[in-house]
Amino acid sequence: MVYIDNLYFGAADAVNDVDSDPDRFMRTYLDRWDLPSLILDHKKFLILGPKGAGKSAAALYVSLRWKKELGDHAVFDTFVDFDELNRTQSPLTGLDSGLVSKEVNSPTDMAWRLFLGVRLLDSLVEDPACSLHNDPQVQKFIKELRQAGLASDDYPQVLRRVRERKGGVSVPRIASIESKSTEAETLSPGQVADAVLDLVISAITPNRHLLAIDGLDKAIADNPAYWQTVAALVRVVDGVRRRLRGSGSKHIFLLVMCRSDVFRRVRFSDSAKIAADGGIYMDWGAESNNPTEVLLWDYLAQKAEVSKMALLSMLPPVVKVAGGKRTFKSPGYLLQFTRYTPRDMTLLFEQIKNHAIRGVKLDSGQVRDAADKFASENLLLEIISESTGLLDDAVIDALEQILGSLPAHVFTYGELEKSLEKAGVSETITTGHFAEYLFLQGAIGNWNPDAGYVHFYHRRHTTKFNRSGPWILQTGLVYCLGVPFKKGDRYSQLN
DSSP: OOOGGGOOOOOSSHHHHHHHOHHHHHHHOOOSSOHHHHHHTTSOOEEEEOTTSSHHHHHHHHHHHHHHHHOGGGEEEEEEEHHHHTTTSOOGGGOOTTTOOSSOOHHHHHHHHHHHHHHHHHHHHTOTTSTTTTOHHHHHHHHHHHHTTOSOSOHHHHHHHHHHTOOOEEEOSOGGGOOSSSSOEEEOHHHHHHHHHHHHHHOOOSSEEEEEEEOTTOOOTTOHHHHHHHHHHHHHHHHHHHHHHHHTOSSEEEEEEEEHHHHTTOOOTTHHHHHHHHEEEOOOOOOOSSGGGSHHHHHHHHHHTSOHHHHHHTSOSEEEETTTTEEEEHHHHHHTTSOSOHHHHHHHHHHHHHHSOTTSOOOHHHHHHHHHHHIIIIIHHHHHHHTBTTBOHHHHHTHHHHHHTOSSSEEOHHHHHHHHHHTTOTTTSOHHHHHHHHHHTTSEEEEETTTTEEEOOOSSOSTTOOTTOOEEEOHHHHHHHTOOOOTTOTTTTOO
């Protein structure tokens, strides 16, 4: 008999999952969207979702799936993680109006074309089967780009060069960028950006090259330059994708991973259209009349390599609370502790494993204790860490105090306002703005006292957010922070 303590539910970070066992990662990945095909046809390039939804995992899966089909030698992947780059180089969040202009977008767009084009060019040159491999003109071209500071891994430095119009290089007379003269033509950095992309797109190779951009989660709410920079990235990648699709290219592919609550701050005329046409929203479901129908159970079962019914059968039928006076079906009880993301489910079930006795079936108390531990050790810390850049530091520091001082788990606009005042941050952030943020993070939901209605929309957008309240605090946070249950409403949101 298989017990829950013998199962593997994945790692919180997909990179660790792949590093520990790439074959298992591939075997247990639940691909709801047929991602490799969508990327191969240049239909999608933008992967959106809340933190923990599996955006980074999706990019890794596409690369590994192609390698499994074609062989490791036939797939060249480049992962640019701006969280990693920020540790040693200029962070995107440090950009200001001196480099990024709201009125003039062209330098920022040109710099992204150059930055992306050079990453792809480097990948193609490493490909022995590519027409650019070992080409002396291309080698000379790349060398000049580096000497001019136009091939830097540091995007702000590239942008600075483009804005200063410094670092012109001679473009080789190859592919579609031939000059009319017999000598190589010297172009400005902006022109070089287009020349690099022309060279990349015209390259010939039977292999696939994937460039994935991640780490755009470090958002700075009061820095318009950051949002304009991310907007420029999305515009440029969409333009390149359309060029690739029009040319019938099957060797160059781009992916951008971005939190949905970050992307909603990226505003330009075509942002909604690009998200609709080129984006994939990684939603895993929310409330359901039958909690076992939520796709997260399928995700978790596949990760554990058991059937969904087998996984559910390992849980006690019900969880007893309030000293055994009330009982709730395990699936609904556990889901309400999460924010309906794969990461939350993985962390929750790791806690359940830790509370299980080897070779013994789980009981109600173990599940209840594990859920409490998840709320205090994982859920609260995740919500606080995800607020970096989206809330003022003073509000982040007071976040636990603000939520913990609520009078009950169901609360009004005025009661939240008083909690902000007690924490001394009412002049830093408005009650409405703070409530909207909490709603997007899955920390609060709408509450209709007459219908007993709860609505957690889990961080996609705010169209269904009731801005006037009342609201209900997420169950895990209620337990974690010791917020009292409102009389008559206790556990009413659980199935």
